[in-house]
Amino acid sequence: MVSDSSKIAVIAGAGPAGLTAALELLRTTDVKPVIFECENVIGGISRTACHNGNRMDIGGHRFFSKSDAVMDWWQGILPLQGAASRDDIEIGRSVPLVAGGPNPEKDDKVMLCRSRLSRILFLRKLFDYPVSLNAATIKGLGLWRMFKIGMSYLKVKVTPARKEKSLEDFMINRFGVELYRTFFRDYTEKVWGVPCSEISPDWGGQRIKGLSITKTVLHAVKQIFASKKSGDDVRQKDTETSLIGQFLYPKLGPGELWETVAEQVQKMGGEIHLNSTVKHVNREGNRVTSVVVECNGESQTVACDYFLSTMPVKDLVNAMDDAKNPVPAEVKRVANGLVYRDFMTVGLLLDRLLIKNPAKPGTPESKLKFVADNWIYVQENDVKLGRIQVFNNWSPYLVSDPSKVWIGLEYFANEGDEMWNMKDEDFIKFAIAELDKIHVAKPEDVRDSVCFHIKKAYPAYFGTYGEFDKVREFVDPVENMFLMGRNGMHRYNNMDHSMLTAMETVKCIREGSLDKRDCWNVNTEEEYHEGKK
Secondary structure, eight states: OOOTTOEEEEEEOOSHHHHHHHHHHHHHSSEEEEEEOSSSOSSGGGOEEEETTEEEESSOOOBOOSOHHHHHHHHHHSOBOSSOOHHHHHHTOOOOOOTTOOOTTTOSSOEEEEEOOEEEEETTEEEEESOOOSHHHHHHHOHHHHHHHHHHHHHHHHSOOOOOSSHHHHHHHHHOHHHIIIIIHHHHHHHHSSOGGGSOTHHHHHHSTTOOHHHHHHHHHHHHHOOOOOSSGGGOTTSOGGGOSEEEEETTOHHHHHHHHHHHHHHTTOEEESSEEEEEEEEETTEEEEEEEEETTEEEEEEOSEEEEOSOHHHHHHHTOOSSSOOOHHHHHHHHTEEEEEEEEEEEEESOOSSOOOOOTTSGGGGOSSOOOSEEEEOOTTSOOOEEEEHHHHOGGGOSOTTSEEEEEEEEEOTTSHHHHSOHHHHHHHHHHHHHHTTSOOGGGEEEEEEEEEEEEEEEEEETGGGTHHHHHHHTTSTTEEEOSHHHHTOOOOHHHHHHHHHHHHHHHHHTOOOOHHHHHTTTSTTHHHHOO
16 A cells, blocks of 8 residues: 555556556555546557447457566466366367366456467458468469469578668568568558558567568477477467467456456555546656646646656657747657557447358367457458457457357548548448458348447557657656657557566666666567566
């Protein structure tokens, strides 16, 4: 419990980074966290949305990390299952269990161990992701396209690598031009809305830095001969993140974990205020002294000893600008030129899917009523649909009626563009028509629908991103201010990386350190998160 004489840390944002920092402050320091969240939800993009008894994971969140600290932290909040979950019982799927642990059929607050499967929809067929050089892939692509893929890959292996000025260069260096065009280009350009040649290669460094064809093939061979271990399999510390076979997942979606963290923060003396936006940051010299918070049209000034920001960088920089302490014009230009990609998802409750799981008769997967994928990347260039989530396969408890298929259709947009401004009912009709066009489901099988808009879901690696160091040079000298998380640092981090930035921030506060390099180094060095045990 925090005493009344404790120091105060104001935290902007109740997403994974903000909530992790709050709980770590309460556990390891005498600093009281006070969180101000501009929306009316806990968990940021890692929330669980609910509609008519069905739950949606906005964006899809696998709970997997090569950091022991993060894996242990999650399981300290929600313990691992102690009995097979509902669909594991139905299809006989084998998962590692914890003897004496909670039973998901009886306990809500539990982590399930889930099997991972993602595939690519291309040419109206499903292909493995990452791409596997197996008979199904060869049959689906055809010998001529496979020959071109192989030759273009060999070419990049025997000729000098391209200078990586763009994401296109980054991907071609790793996969060859033909495979890049076949399986990566169209989807990536849907995500960002600009050609890959205009995106910084840093995006690849953040998301797929360790993935290559060689690693994919070696992993496939290892899986053939690997013996099944139990208990600690889910850590998969020697496996590239894109190749993991299983992951942890809260029974009721990611929001369940972050709502549980929020409850713990409040029980331990921390504060969380929703619908409260940090509008201004007051400074004296190189320190933040207070913030101005707006809630329901009313403003209040809150004094603080530390300020931890997960708010978008452009909003933070503008909030720091005033007549007494003006932000340099060059810093404002870079901050205001940072670009974000917004996100829309349509939830559909269906009687069935047209695409089936290509499993051999008699296997556990053949008993599934629909595909086994967690999500499907839509590489088809004649639709705007980017990805399909099958929520039944994240957790059967997200779906109120197990006989139905509950899916999410994910679209990438810019706030204010044509798709973003469509009425929900019109956009849902548009999404259903696209699903029909690519032979995934029929309109007559839709039983319920809903649409959600998420602003600033993805910080983009174009615009003024290449000049971001100018922002860092301005914000880092503010001694008691720390930037954390995806939007707070303008980095397309995974959830565990956002948490690690929060843990490093709390470490700085605990040790009285002004060196913030470890916070910024999360997910920039190849082995960083593996070394931070």
